[in-house]
Structures are given as structure tokens and as C-alpha cells.
Amino acid sequence: DPVYHLWQEASLPIGVENAEFDPQEAMLSDALHRARLARILDGGLSQPAGFVLPIGFAASGWVTSPWRFKRDRLFVLPGDSPVGLRLPLARLQVDAEPVQAAAERDPFDPSSEPFAPPGIGQIDALTVPGTVSTAICVEVREGVVYIFMPPVATAQAYLTLIDVVARTAAELDQPVRIEGYDPPSDPRLGTFAITPDPGVIEVNLPTTSTWDEAKALTSTVFEVAKTCGLSAEKFDLDGRHTGTGGGNHLTLGGATAADSPFLRRPDLLASLITYWQHHPSLSYVFAGTFVGPTSQAPRVDEARHDALDELEIAFDQIDRAGAHPPFWLVDRALRHLLVDMTGNTHRAEFCIDKLYPPEIGGRRLGVVELRGFEMPPHPEMSLIQQLLVRAIVARCWEHPYREPLVRWGTRLHDEFLLPHFAVADLADVCRDLRSHGYDIDESWFEPFIEFRFPRIGAIRVDDVTLELRRALEPWPVLGEELTASGTARAVDSSMERIQVEVIGAIPGRHTVTCNGRALALHPSGQDGRFVGGVRFRAWAPPSSLHPLLPADSTLIFDIVDVWSQRAIGGCRYHVSHPGGRAYDTAPVNENEAAGRRVARFWEFGHQPQPARTLGSSEVARADSFRPVGSPPGPLRAPVLESGATGFSTDLRRTPKAQRVLGVNG
Known part of the structure; x- marks a missing residue:
């Protein structure tokens, strides 16, 4: 439209003559705007x-x-x-x-x-x-x-x-x-879409009807991505091995919408939701680092506390519909329950946007999307995820799973975000599938455990072994704040969690402290093996919860012998480089990443305490100084905070009333 561009040229600042006008040199505020106008005018307004x-x-x-x-x-x-x-x-x-x-x-x-x-x-x-x-x-x-x-x-x-x-x-x-425009949805047309997303490239694969097709397609995508210099993994600055942040969402349905098992048997969807709710490991072992009620795919019992009561009523309505319920029933019964905290139906662990929405005919595809999976780094890991889901669907199709929903309460995050309990729950899933004729071995999921809960390090002192592993931590979304780009809500990713596992400990004799705080260790079901967690603030961003609290840059673990009143050994874990080095670039490969990880765990340098217990004002802080290497003289037994019944000790809390205790026998 020449009129528009002539008007735009006439709107230039005084001092820029029309005859001398060069959009690339004009003093316009936006360089992108200047380049766009230059392309248009260079092409000629009459063309x-x-x-x-x-x-x-x-x-x-x-x-x-x-x-x-x-x-x-x-x-x-x-x-x-x-x-x-x-x-x-x-x-x-x-x-x-x-x-x-x-x-x-x-x-x-x-x-x-x-x-x-x-x-x-x-x-x-x-x-x-x-x-x-x-x-x-x-x-x-x-x-x-x-x-x-x-x-x-x-x-x-x-x-x-x-x-x-x-x-x-x-x-x-x-x-x-x-x-x-894309072609209209049609089951006779296969779709293959590649879309750029922030930080990742999203690949939507066509549907497959056999295991051989799924295996060939998944392997081919990984091979082609490798030839393009792309991968499904990355390394953080500190060397941590993580996923790309992109999802490995699985869509389940039929060859046509009318063949969808979820529309023919709505109780199948109810069985899957119940099965996932009973086994939190299915939500956390295969997820990314961002989990919890404000994540991309929250569990049905995370976002809303009253959802389970409403969900049981919805399941009852589905059961009463009989053998041939109307297709719209499952959407109307579950749409407003399978949502996140804001009511978004697409950000849920089970997304039914494309199942059978009565108001949009073109989206009635009979498809359920499982969004709680992160992209794994290897094609065989992706195939194991698909195989597990296929086995659970087949198990629930043959034997509907309709047990009462579990009110996990605080146990959901306090217990199942620790690798020990997540692994035990996943093993229970495998045993259940084997009992129904699906030979799923829990050893197949060891790569997922090592990837999601990597081992930080371990020490052995006398007959006692102390092992540290990463655990998951739900990150909260903060309130609205004004930023340079407008109103935004930040994610507070400063909190981290570590699992502490003690093997060979004697109840009442051995306990473990972290920065002078006695940890709440619980029996793991095996003699002499105890498990606990440590929640700590890894870094101090400008916008976060409790901004006045400093970061716990170093965690000092001591194995304490209560009987002899001395610390018999310990280790140190540095959240960042122990020498204070700040890395400028990410590791180039696994070897460099492993070197950065190893440098932050010391099998020495623990802190034998003097003959007194640290008070509430002397808990380890980044801004406090205590000499290292003091003689292992007698010390008073470490104390556990009064009322500390959870599986994890929060280092942000200031100890108040305390009581003497070793490992919980």
C-alpha cells in the first residue's frame, strides 16, 4: 500500500530529507523496523x-x-x-x-x-x-x-x-x-510437524499402531537429530546432566476418533488416572526438574486440595452411565478437574483437550495426552517410557483399576521426591504389571534413576556408609512483578534437595548432621539402612521467597557416634565451585561436566565439633566462619528439632525446642 508507506516516510523526524531518505541510516528507534521499511521501499511501491x-x-x-x-x-x-x-x-x-x-x-x-x-x-x-x-x-x-x-x-x-x-x-x-493453512485433520493423513520452541525444537511425530513402527520412528528421529548437531540432553554450568526441558508427551487414541478406547470405555481413563494417583513415581521419575503444583503438568492431587473428592464423584457418574455412554460424557465429567491451579486444561498431567469437546467438532479426535514426561537423552529410554505406558493401558483395559484414591497429603512431596521411595514405588508398579502378564523388569529403569537422581558421592567410615544423591524439589511460582518486558511471574529455583542414605548404622548410636543440624533419618525397610533428605537454598536470586536468607553454599555432613561422643567422619558438598570460580560457558562434553561435578564433592574436610552443640544462632551460614580440622574431642549428642517428623530437614528453619535423638529406630 503506497499510501501507508508514504505516510510513514512523511512521519520521519525533522532533519531527515525525503530525497536523502535511507531507512537503514535514518535515526529511527527500532533497528528491526528500519530494516523492514528498507526492504519494502527497495522493492518499489509500484511492484x-x-x-x-x-x-x-x-x-x-x-x-x-x-x-x-x-x-x-x-x-x-x-x-x-x-x-x-x-x-x-x-x-x-x-x-x-x-x-x-x-x-x-x-x-x-x-x-x-x-x-x-x-x-x-x-x-x-x-x-x-x-x-x-x-x-x-x-x-x-x-x-x-x-x-x-x-x-x-x-x-x-x-x-x-x-x-x-x-x-x-x-x-x-x-x-x-x-x-x-494446514490440511484439515483426517485419520487417513499422517502428520509430521517440526516447530521451533524457546530453547528446543518441537517434533510432533505421526501416530503409530504397532510397536515396530514406534521403535523405527523414534530411533530415526534421534539419528537424524544427531546428524544435525542436535541432542536431547544438555549440561548446566555446574556440570549437572539434565534434559533439554522439552516434553516427551505421549498421545493415546484409536485409528479413528470412533475407535478411541477412551470413548468406547470411559472407565479406562478413570483407571489410568487412579493408577497414576496411586503411584507418584510415574509422575516424578520421568518428569523434568520443574515439578509440583505450578509445573507444566501437575498431578491431579497437587493443584487443588479438593480435587480428589470431586474426582471420585465424577468417576461414580461415569460408572453409572452404563456400557454405552455418550461420547461427550467423559469430557463433561472430567474437563474441569484435569486442570492446573489456574484452570488451564492443557497444563495437566492428563490432557483431554482433543478427546471429545462438544463445542468444537474439529477437535473431537478421541485423544488423551500424557504430559508428565520429559524428553530422555537416549532413544531406548524413550521407548521404555512408551512400553511402560502401553503395558499400563493394556493392564487397565483387561482389569479395570478402580481402587479408592489415596490422600497422600504432605507425604507426596516429602517422601516421593526422594529417590529411595520413588524407586520403591516404581518397583511396585513393575511387580503389579508382571502379576498381570506383562514382563516389565525394574532394572530397565535404572538409567532413568541415575539420570533423574544422580549420585553426588559417598564415603565409608568404619562400617558406616554415607551416600548423597540428588532429589527433586518443587519450585514455587512467585507473585506478579514489573520487569523490563512487562508484568511477569518468576519461578523460584533457588531451593534444592539432597537425599542422605546411611548404610550400616546402629539405631541409637549413629546419626548424621548437616551444618550442625541433626537430620531426620527414617528406616528404609532394610536393616541398618536409613534415609532422609536435606532441603537447602542453593543460591540467592534477587526475586525469591525469603530474600533475607543467605544461601547454603557449602553442606558439611558428619557421621556422629553418639556413644563415644565424637564425629567419626564426614564429607563436604559445595553447591558451586569450592574455589569461587564462576564458569562462563557450559561444559563441552560429559568429561568436562563430570570434572565440574567431582570438584564439588569432597570426601574430607568434615567439621568435628568442639565440646558443645551449636545453638540456634550458630547454625551453618555462608557468612559465618568456623575453623576446620579442630580435634575430634568429646561432644554433646546432636539434637533433632522438636516435631520434625518429615523425611527432609529444611536448613532454612531456625532450630527452636530440640530433643536428643539418634537415627530413628
Whole structure:
């Protein structure tokens, strides 16, 4: 539109002459805006931006109509997006009746015959008196011919247009690129989409119906990604081995929407939800580092405390519907329960957006999406995830799982975020599947355990072994704050959790302290083996909960012999580099990452205490100083905080009333 750009040129600051105007040198505030305007003006305002052919698919077939404008010509909206996105549809002639497009294909249409063969490469469109509001657009950008596909009602019509474009391009010997609208959803069309996302590349794979297809497709994607220099893993600055942050979401359904097992048997979805609720390891072992009620895929019992009562009522309504319930029942019964804290149905562990929404016919695909899986670093790990889900679905299909929901309460995060209890729960899942005929071995999931809960280090003193492993920590989302880019809500990722496991300890004799604080150690079910956790603040971001609390930059663990009143050994874990070095770049490979991790764990340097117990004001802090290497003289027994019954000790809390205790026997 030359009028718009002439107006834009006339709006330049005084001192920039029109004759001397160079958009790339003009003192405009936005460099991107200057470059965009330069491209437009360099192309010439009299040159056409593209070519538009009004065409649509109505109930009677292909139709077209002339487009009339008050200015006689079609001037696209300002910008540099594809022409198809800048059509001035609001300026079309309003006195003409719009042509009604053909109805969308019903996803439950039983028709499954193959698509009609292509024609002769030409479409006979009937000129109608109304106004067709869709068009196919042809545009040249950067020396490439782009074809913008219009929205059509059926996949058959879309393929007809594609066939015409392909035949025309072949006849003219002119390569083209297709852009614009996707074809309508159709079970006869496989979809493969690659989409850029912040920090990752999202790959949506086509559906598969057999295990061999899923195995071949997953392996191929990993191989091709490797040839492109891409991987499904990364290393943090401190050397921690993590995932990319992208999801490995699994979609379950049928060959067609009508074949979906969740619509034929709504009790199957109820069984899966109950099974996941009974086994927290399925939610945490395969998830990323960001878990909890404000994560991307919260559990049904994390986001809302009253959800379980409502969920049991919904399950009862599903059971009462009988053997042939209406398709819309499962959506209406569960839609408002499978949500996050804000009511978002897409951010839930079980997403039913595309199951059977009554208000949107095109999204009735009979699909349930499991969003609680993070992308693993190896294709075989991804296949193990898929195999586990397939086995659980088959088990619940043959034997519905309808036990009462469990009110985990604080145990959910206090217990199952520690690797010991998560592994035990996952082993229980494997035993249940084996009892129903599915030979799933828990040893197959050892790579997941080592990846999600890596071992930090271990020491052995006399007959007592102390092992440290990473655990999960739910990060809260903070309140709204004003930032340079607008209002935002930050995630407080400063908290971390470590599991402390003691092997060979004698109840009442051995205990473990961290920075002078006695840890709450609990029996693990094996003689002499005790497990506990330590929650601590790893770093101090400017915006976080309790900003006045300093970071616990060093954790000092001591194994204390209460009988002899001395610390018999210990170790140190440094949250960051012990020498204070700040890394500028991420590790280039696993060897460098392992070196950074090893440098932060010392099998020496523990802190034998003097003949007194640290008071509440002397708990280890980053800004306090205590000599290292003091003689291991007699000391008073470490004390456990009064009322400390959980599995994890929070170093942020100041000890108050205390009582003497060794490991909990």
C-alpha cells in the first residue's frame, strides 16, 4: 500500500530529507523496523506484492468470485508477512452475500475409503454472485516462489489443490514452497510437524499402531537429530546432566476418533488416572526438574486440595452411565478437574483437550495426552517410557483399576521426591504389571534413576556408609512483578534437595548432621539402612521467597557416634565451585561436566565439633566462619528439632525446642 508507506516516510523526524531518505541510516528507534521499511521501499511501491486468486470449496464444489474494493485495487495490509496473512478481507464488498463454505468433515464419519485419485491438474471453479472470502496466493520472496494455501473444509479438497500446484510447478519447471493453512485433520493423513520452541525444537511425530513402527520412528528421529548437531540432553554450568526441558508427551487414541478406547470405555481413563494417583513415581521419575503444583503438568492431587473428592464423584457418574455412554460424557465429567491451579486444561498431567469437546467438532479426535514426561537423552529410554505406558493401558483395559484414591497429603512431596521411595514405588508398579502378564523388569529403569537422581558421592567410615544423591524439589511460582518486558511471574529455583542414605548404622548410636543440624533419618525397610533428605537454598536470586536468607553454599555432613561422643567422619558438598570460580560457558562434553561435578564433592574436610552443640544462632551460614580440622574431642549428642517428623530437614528453619535423638529406630 503506497499510501501507508508514504505516510510513514512523511512521519520521519525533522532533519531527515525525503530525497536523502535511507531507512537503514535514518535515526529511527527500532533497528528491526528500519530494516523492514528498507526492504519494502527497495522493492518499489509500484511492484505487486503477490498474486491472489479467490477460490473456495463449497457444498456444490469449487467456487470463485471477483473481489471489488473501493480503491479498485487490492492493497494488502502493511507489513512483511506472507501475502496470505495480510489480505484485506474486511474491505471486501459488503453488499454481496458471502458464499458458505462446505461443512467440516465429522471426525466420527465412518467413511474410511482412500482419497480420490488426482485429476488432470486443473480445477473448474464456478463463478458465483456472492463473495468468496478465501484465496490461494502466489508470492516471490528472496528468489523463492511461495504458494499460500487457503483454509478448506476437507482433506480431499486440500489434496486437490496440492495436486494442481504440483502439476503446474512441474509443467513450468519451477520449484515452489508450500505455506499457509494446514490440511484439515483426517485419520487417513499422517502428520509430521517440526516447530521451533524457546530453547528446543518441537517434533510432533505421526501416530503409530504397532510397536515396530514406534521403535523405527523414534530411533530415526534421534539419528537424524544427531546428524544435525542436535541432542536431547544438555549440561548446566555446574556440570549437572539434565534434559533439554522439552516434553516427551505421549498421545493415546484409536485409528479413528470412533475407535478411541477412551470413548468406547470411559472407565479406562478413570483407571489410568487412579493408577497414576496411586503411584507418584510415574509422575516424578520421568518428569523434568520443574515439578509440583505450578509445573507444566501437575498431578491431579497437587493443584487443588479438593480435587480428589470431586474426582471420585465424577468417576461414580461415569460408572453409572452404563456400557454405552455418550461420547461427550467423559469430557463433561472430567474437563474441569484435569486442570492446573489456574484452570488451564492443557497444563495437566492428563490432557483431554482433543478427546471429545462438544463445542468444537474439529477437535473431537478421541485423544488423551500424557504430559508428565520429559524428553530422555537416549532413544531406548524413550521407548521404555512408551512400553511402560502401553503395558499400563493394556493392564487397565483387561482389569479395570478402580481402587479408592489415596490422600497422600504432605507425604507426596516429602517422601516421593526422594529417590529411595520413588524407586520403591516404581518397583511396585513393575511387580503389579508382571502379576498381570506383562514382563516389565525394574532394572530397565535404572538409567532413568541415575539420570533423574544422580549420585553426588559417598564415603565409608568404619562400617558406616554415607551416600548423597540428588532429589527433586518443587519450585514455587512467585507473585506478579514489573520487569523490563512487562508484568511477569518468576519461578523460584533457588531451593534444592539432597537425599542422605546411611548404610550400616546402629539405631541409637549413629546419626548424621548437616551444618550442625541433626537430620531426620527414617528406616528404609532394610536393616541398618536409613534415609532422609536435606532441603537447602542453593543460591540467592534477587526475586525469591525469603530474600533475607543467605544461601547454603557449602553442606558439611558428619557421621556422629553418639556413644563415644565424637564425629567419626564426614564429607563436604559445595553447591558451586569450592574455589569461587564462576564458569562462563557450559561444559563441552560429559568429561568436562563430570570434572565440574567431582570438584564439588569432597570426601574430607568434615567439621568435628568442639565440646558443645551449636545453638540456634550458630547454625551453618555462608557468612559465618568456623575453623576446620579442630580435634575430634568429646561432644554433646546432636539434637533433632522438636516435631520434625518429615523425611527432609529444611536448613532454612531456625532450630527452636530440640530433643536428643539418634537415627530413628
